[in-house]
Amino acid sequence: MIKANDLTKFYYVSEQKKGRFATLRTFISGKQNKIPAVSDMSFEIPRGGFVGYIGPNGAGKSTTIKMLTGILHPDGGTVEVAGLSPQRHRKEVARKIGVVFGQRTQLWWDLPTRDSFELLAAMYKVGKQDYDKAMEVYAELLGLHEFLDTPVRKLSLGQRMRADLCAALLHDPDVVFLDEPTIGLDVTAKTRIRSFLKELNEREQKTILLTTHDMDDIEQLCKQIIIINHGQKVYDGSLDSLRELYPLPSVLEVEYHGRVEEVLLPPGTQYDAGRNVARISFDKQTTRPMQLIDALGQCGEVRDIRVQTPKIEDIISEMYAQPQMV
Numbered sequence: 204m205i206k207a208n209d210l211t212k213f214y215y216v217s218e219q220k221k222g223r224f225a226t227l228r229t230f231i232s233g234k235q236n237k238i239p240a241v242s243d244m245s246f247e248i249p250r251g252g253f254v255g256y257i258g259p260n261g262a263g264k265s266t267t268i269k270m271l272t273g274i275l276h277p278d279g280g281t282v283e284v285a286g287l288s289p290q291r292h293r294k295e296v297a298r299k300i301g302v303v304f305g306q307r308t309q310l311w312w313d314l315p316t317r318d319s320f321e322l323l324a325a326m327y328k329v330g331k332q333d334y335d336k337a338m339e340v341y342a343e344l345l346g347l348h349e350f351l352d353t354p355v356r357k358l359s360l361g362q363r364m365r366a367d368l369c370a371a372l373l374h375d376p377d378v379v380f381l382d383e384p385t386i387g388l389d390v391t392a393k394t395r396i397r398s399f400l401k402e403l404n405e406r407e408q409k410t411i412l413l414t415t416h417d418m419d420d421i422e423q424l425c426k427q428i429i430i431i432n433h434g435q436k437v438y439d440g441s442l443d444s445l446r447e448l449y450p451l452p453s454v455l456e457v458e459y460h461g462r463v464e465e466v467l468l469p470p471g472t473q474y475d476a477g478r479n480v481a482r483i484s485f486d487k488q489t490t491r492p493m494q495l496i497d498a499l500g501q502c503g504e505v506r507d508i509r510v511q512t513p514k515i516e517d518i519i520s521e522m523y524a525q526p527q528m529v
């Protein structure tokens with residue numbers, strides 16, 4: 204459904220002069236540096252795939268999405284979405300894809316949410332029957348009824364994200380690109396969006412490419428992950444295989460009120476007497492955090508519990524610490 208072949212993109216950035224009148228001298232010199240944002244990127248995503256496209260800040264994720272959606276022209280390589288080139292067949296591809304940028308909205312700020320949907324449906328030439336059917340399904344699944352008549356600027360972030368998802372799906376695209384759809388949302392809002400995306404992929408067989416910095420999004424949703432760093436692909440496969448290659452533990456931290464029975468702490472626990480905090484590493488695949496919470500709860504009166512899961516940045520650091528695998 205999506206094919207990228209040696210996809211490459213450079214940006215040209217003015218060479219910054221230093222010292223007196225730096226801005227003016229930068230402007231006059233006109234010298235530009237060529238910065239590779241994406242280099243020789245190749246991957247394939249099958250119909251019905253759910254792919255996490257991940258990497259640290261500045262890795263080249265948004266630049267790739269912009270090339271896949273036809274917003275940017277590649278400097279090298281080719282891309283195909285639903286059998287078409289987004290650059291040569293931009294309009295046809297636009298009908299086959301839906302895009303959500305978590306940081307921006309495609310809805311009209313001052314209009315009631317419903318009016319934005321109607322405008323988008325008219326732009327995509329969605330017939331009345333299809334529009335009504337899509338609204339019936341998505342408004343229900345995303346819980347939009349309560350704010351359909353509210354202006355977009357008055358929506359909470361979670362409500363706006365749900366509305367943006369609906370807007371991206373009204374023309375029934377085969378492929379959905381999601382750039383950080385859960386950014387800034389609370390746990391309940393994230394859970395709601397994730398279960399919707401799962402259903403969209405499983406029931407409607409939409410092909411989804413998701414960029415995110417949230418490992419829980421990846422764990423709960425993605426069948427395939429592609430990791431990029433400095434514009435290059437460093438991993439393409441399942442999360443389970445990645446975990447086997449780079450096992451990284453989660454960490455449970457328990458903070459206590461008052462005295463702690465240190466002798467009862469499970470083996471491997473580090474206890475920081477100054478902060479009254481116990482820390483233990485565990486593998487989420489083999490150990491349930493509840494078992495450890497129970498054990499640590501026996502050692503004193505618990506004030507707070509925190510679980511830290513490995514971050515994608517940690518996995519990438521680990522990959523570079525073991526370069527033979529990259």
Ligand SMILES: Nc1ncnc2c1ncn2[C@@H]1O[C@H](COP(=O)(O)OP(=O)(O)OP(=O)(O)O)[C@@H](O)[C@H]1O
Nearest residue numbers: 214215216240258259260261262263264265266267
């Ligand atoms: N318009 C631009 N002009 C010049 N350089 C750019 C431009 N857009 C992005 N870049 C640079 O290209 C590289 C890749 O940027 P990109 O936005 O694709 O990364 P990203 O992985 O999406 O990052 P983030 O997770 O922070 O959104 C970065 O070094 C960035 O500074």
